[in-house]
Amino acid sequence: MSKSNTILYLDGVSVSFDGFRAINNLSLVLDKGEMRAIIGPNGAGKTTMMDIVTGKTRPDEGEVFFDGQVDLTRHDEAEIAMMGIGRKFQKPTVFESHTIEDNLMLALKGPRSIFPALFHRRSAAEARQIDDILGIIRLGDKRHELAANLSHGQKQWLEIGMLLAQDPKLLLVDEPVAGMTDAETEETARLLKDIARDHSVIVVEHDMHFVRELGVKVTCLHEGSVLSEGTLDFVSADERVVEVYLGR
């Protein structure tokens, strides 16, 4: 398998916690511009996989490459984020004592060192970008409110908004529609498909309607490695997937 042309390349990755193998010889490749849905039982290692990619967890063994050549295991979270990997966390994590708008402002793509931040003034382009995102996440009327005062689902949206603001090359989206209504779920699917037109995306979700709507290749993880891969129909027809994941 060649690494070039891949945006993300995991090979033989393993990680264990106190002897428990959360990721077990996992190999996964994502092409540039591809969107991939990842499913799998609770505890399969989906979030841990994202932890590894974003530098939060160091793999015990295996290769992790970004953009064909960057060895991610040699970089820390901030560097990886700067390279263009953005992440939405499973549990929404936002800056609670900042307003919605400031949350987005801090996420907005741009220089990441101290002095520019110290002398930064918001440009018209930035203001427009923020307005756009606020429109997408439908929090425009709450832009001056503290993020602490959002409901769970609203925080989910804000996190998606921050991801958009970051404008990364690769988006890792962990359970974006948890806690959303069916209508919002559809909305999110549309949004992600939109993004996927010029970005690479990995989406983790348990909501099969949503995954179906994305209409992309699906990988099912189980006990830290790939159990099945293919179209959703193919994967959900897999007996083992039904057994460990979908249920009868």
Next chain:
Amino acid sequence: ADDTIKVGILHSLSGTMAISETTLKDAMLMLIDEQNAKGGLLGKKLEAVVVDPASNWPLFAEKARELISKDKVAAVFGCWTSVSRKSVLPVFSELDNILFYPVQYEGEESERNVFYTGAAPNQQAIPAVDYLMSKDGGSVKRWVLEGTDYVYPRTTNKILEAYLKSKGVAAEDIMTNYTPFGFSDWQTEVSAIKKFGSAGKKTAVVSTVNGDANVPFYKELGNQGIKAEDIPVMAFSVGEEELAGLDTKPLVGHLAAWNYFESVNTPENKKFIANWHKFIKNNKRTTNDPMEAHYIGFNMWVKAVEKAGTTDPDKVIDAMIGVSVPNLTGGYSTMMPNHHITKPVLIGEIQANGQFETVSKTPGLVMGDEWSDYLPDSKDLISDWRAPLSCGNFNVKTGKCGGKGTN
């Protein structure tokens, strides 16, 4: 407003030094009460102004300023640690007031606005070492200088080292060790003393350990079985007050050098103790050396004010020199031109009842020597605040005021 004469009392009533200084505040209040009972001073009542500098050195300066500028006191009695005194010195000279400093200290100072009623090193340390070297003291040949790491012990030990060497003690027979303030785990130090003392020569410890650290020090000495007959400890900062916190049975025979002990058997002292117990409403409360220093200092000030007929500091400062008042050990203490006083030096052994028993006393009074004869840079200095010299650091070699002065 001018119907009373105000006297400032600048002793810590909280913080680490409260343990020692609070007693001095009470002693001062008692002395002022007594003076008022005698009809006050210059026909006016004395009024004590008590403030709490809280064991905080900059606060000492602030409170001194407050006492002088705001409360307009005629004189201040206060301070314990040298650093607190150093902190207030500039205030007293700037605002030209009087401080009575009642605690033994390292010397190397003589200020016009300060009267030192505690012991200078030659009024405590040197006689103490002399005693230990004497036959009665056990003919000590080997010395541990154990102190808290600050200026008073450092300087005292420097003087003692020079003195011991001048008496033929070899360098390897002197061990010096310092511990931090409030030190409480003495195991290693006490066992080092034990070890140093087992070299076949009579060994003694000279302790300038300060304040709180003494109780755990003596407890450890007792528990490790260091007996006074074997390795006596001679302390300069342990008085009756410190012993009150200790079971002294295992410590009988350890020594202290002071200018006063509560056990001194004189009518003046008996009366002083009785008054103190009455004033403080507790028959168990002890008296100690710095209290006597305040007793002397206060009486000197009263006498000087009467002599000058005014409380104006400048006049009182001039009138102070030569004033002589009874001390509590049966003699008279006199204020010398260097603003230090004459005192007897007593060596006492700790008794099981928490008191000291005098085992040696200098035959006459010793005059406080502000500039030590055993330090190279100060042996040529003298202080004399009388006109026309009026100098705290006159160099007898160069004949100039202002220290060594190479210029």
Next chain:
Amino acid sequence: MKIFHAMGLTLLLLLTTLSPSGAAEADLRAIIAKFATVTDFSETGAVVQELTATGDPAVERPLAALAEGNLYIRTADSMVFVGKEGDENVQLFDPLSGEAAGEASEDDITKITVNNTLRRAIRDALGTLTLGSKDPTVRIAAADTMFKTPDAANIEPLDAAIVSETVASVKALLEQARAASILVSDKPDADKLAAIALIGSRGDRDAVSLLTSVEANASGAVKDAATAAIANINSTLAFWDAGQNIWYGISLGSVLLLAAIGLAITFGVMGVINMAHGEMVMLGAYTTFVVQQVIRTSFPGLFDWSLVIALPLAFLVAAFVGLAIERGVIRFLYGRPLETLLATWGVSLILQQAVRSIFGPTNQEVGNPSWMSGSFDIGQLAITWNRLWILVFALTVFGVLLYVMKRTPWGLQMRAVTANRRMAASMGIRTPWVDALTFALGSGIAGIAGVALSQIDNVSPNLGRGYIIDSFMVVVFGGVGNLWGTLVGAFSLGIVNKFLEPYAGAVLGKIVVLVLIILFIQKRPRGLFALKGRAVEA
């Protein structure tokens, strides 16, 4: 000095020549009566010499009384008595027979003063006199004294004593004392070499001390043997020194553990930045003081039990105050842990001043019961009883606490409540109770730590301040929220400290320890026993 040497010599000569019945009682009384006329220490010394010269074992009573400062002269008739201080008056006893002889007020009698030199002389003299005592501990003391003050004249009485000695350990000591005496005698070198070998086998500091003076005064083979023996002993002593340092470290560690363990609950488990922790320790110490005060005045026989009685009381007093603080202040601050710093700081100021106002600013005397006093040796290790008991006590407290936290429902609820108070309530846990009792428990434990610390430190209003920083260091160094961390943290800081102290001195040693803590935290940013995993990650 010379006079005392001479005294010992004369005494020993007499001992061997005079019959055991000794001088007539009347003669002794005549000598004792001379105490009434002494004016200084050398005259007292002369009387002592005269008394010991009689060789009569009966002089032990007056001499021992003199050494302890209990010999008095009745002013009215210049009679000499042994006195025992009572509440009001001094009870008087006959100096020879020990029969009661009435009482006298302090003003009617004068004490015969002694100094260290006299005390030492009396001790030496009594040593030889008591060589034949029935009590083996007295014989051991006698042998010990004679070892430390060797004298050629001791050889003969020691020979006699060795022959009649039945207890093996005492016999060995007597032989060492004899060897010491041989070294200062003019016996042939062969005897001296044997003596050096025997003394060398003692292997302790007293042996080094003795041999050092031999080394200085002897020459030739004896000197060499002494030098070799000293070197030999010193090398084993170096080994024992390391052991001694470990012991010191452990005992310092146990003090740190005791001081910190209550904080491991209030801060480590509950998250209250409890600046009043030290004051809880102080309250425990003052409780001990009050208990001892009551015992001293009302039940003097119970003194040895004072600490045992003080323990539960100290726990209750501190726990009660803790409870009051929790209910009065801290419970309003859950969810705002930083503010607990401000409030508890305020509380600590108030408690300090309250104690100062009630008991006064000065140190209070807390005595050691007999079982907490003195020391014993294991090999060349000197172990003081109070430190040993504190260690045992600290470990016991730790064990009990660990059990409570890990094995009881209460412990579980405590941890649940502090993790998430609101959710714990929804699990049916009565959070206010758990909070109040947990804080009371932590405070109570600080209180019993105060009982132990009163044995080695000042009991003053400042007591707590001295421990608060160390306690926080220990808890944090060990890893907050982990009791084992507190245990290991306390002992490792204690041992490192005590290993550095002999080399660096106490001040530098402490600085080095602090710097090591700073560096260590860089390596392990969550303490020694850091919890790992996503459960703790921020």
Next chain:
Amino acid sequence: MLEVSNATLHYGAAQALRGVSLKAGAGKITCVLGRNGVGKTSLMRSIVGHHRLTSGSVAFEGKALDRSAAYDRARSGIAFVPQGREIFPLLTVRENLESGFAPLKRADRNVPAHVFELFPVLKQMLGRRGGDLSGGQQQQLAIGRALVMRPKLLVLDEPTEGIQPSIIKDIGRAIRFLRDQAGIAVLLVEQYLDFCRELADEVNIMDRGQIVHTGPAEDLDRADVRKFLTV
């Protein structure tokens, strides 16, 4: 069994509930639906006692709860599975489950077997710290923990969030089982419409802090009802 009447709730100056009334009967599953931020969680938290209502009341088994603390409500038989799981991260899985023992009599202090039947993964991970579990595992633990309390009323705030499909089905079965066998009342907040439709005996729809519709589950197919759930 549970009756909320006219509940209003403020966060500072903002009003989250405006006159909400709701009933949840024993042996019935009552569902609450609504878009993000309409006040579902606020309502649940008011019922279990995390928030104090500005006005209105909550009664359980005929007794007013308004003055009782959260732990008293729990002791009277209300168990809560919060949104966001809120397991105790440093406690092990076993300890998390045992934290539900507090309201139980000593004899009842065991983990009911059906908890492990429902969530076998918890049995495997008894010794692991709760915080180390994956999101879905934590959610299972939160439900298991509530079941340990043998509640009479089970309040579930989006319990299926982050849980794999097969276990969602199991949870559905379990909730039905609890309703039918133990006769407990279940109050369920859900976004997952199908799940709700299958389970609910009655649905309440919220919008902007108010209940705008109450009716049987079938109502969810009505367009005028569904409009409350669209964006």
Next chain:
Amino acid sequence: MITGRFFAAGADRRIAITILILLAAAIVVPLLNLAVSPTSAFYVPAYIVALTGKYLCYALLALALDLVWGYCGILSLGHGAFFALGGYAMGMYLMRQIGSRGVYGNPILPDFMVFLNYKELPWFWYGFDHFWFAAIMVLAVPGLLAFVFGWFAFRSRVTGVYLSIITQAMTYALLLAFFRNDMGFGGNNGLTDFKDILGFNVQADATRSALFAASAAMLALAVFITWAIVGSKYGKLLMAVRDAESRTRFLGWRAENVKLFAFTVSAVMAGIAGALYVPQVGIINPGEFEPSNSIEVVIWAAVGGRGTIVGPIIGALLVNAGKSWFTGVLPELWLFALGGLFVAVTLLLPKGIIGMWDSWRGNAKALRAASVAEEAGTKVAVASATSKPARSPARNPGEWSLSDPEPQAAE
């Protein structure tokens, strides 16, 4: 540009007022001391000038602490160390200015070195006879220490109590070190007996007034700088790091650098405060390194209101004035009063004086807004901007915030 914002911003009236008050005080107080007759009702005695000058230095220190604690969640229990180091740098300059006027008349060696037998000036005393050198050291020494300390600590991701305790260990170690006479800083007695500063007698009223004015002006400048910092995007970042450090990393920010900058700036501010303090109180001694001093600074900030700019200043002024006053009028009971004050503030004013004032006003404003909106029939989900206290992020026992119900770890 920042200044532009300052003058444009009607929003921060309070900052502007504070700065104006400080600048006015810098001018008026010296005038009232020097130019008004002592008998006049408007006369400000020198004693008050010195006292308030000292308080202003404390206020600057509290402000410095608040920059890292209030805005970045770094609870430094060692800020007294930076203050003391700045003070020592100034003290060394003042010592060198004594020249041969010391008691021993040694033109090179300060008195304490003479009687401790120093033969020559230690190397680290070189240069301190120049004011400019000392001034640089006032900034550089605390700044460098903070930089090095922070560089290691933040890189190792030491946070929460662990960070607090090692800052405490730092100041404690410095305390012990400076106590040692061998260190060459005068041991416990410290540096005293100053004569001149820049050629002016330190005890002269005019000098005191000038020092007072300098302190007030410096505090005004610090208020302005702090305001500029916390209002900038960097300031928002600072707060974001406080609330969810790891989340900022996943957005590409280097949280350690964010903290390091604030920590260093804060240490420099503390150093300046120390340098201004020393000539006004006349002594610098290792007691300033006492851990309890640093804790007190935290308390001033908390009393006034953490996470605000004016709060710490008010807190420092209030607590210290209270202390001065109580120790004079209630010498034996003042600890009850002060302790009671701290407890009362925590219970009654949970967000400090300024915080409470804000939420009172904020609530009033929000309530007004809400009622207006309600009338208009629009959706109201406005929460008052201050209804929820800012919280620190972490959840485990190693962190300060233990009992916060809503987990916020980045999963």
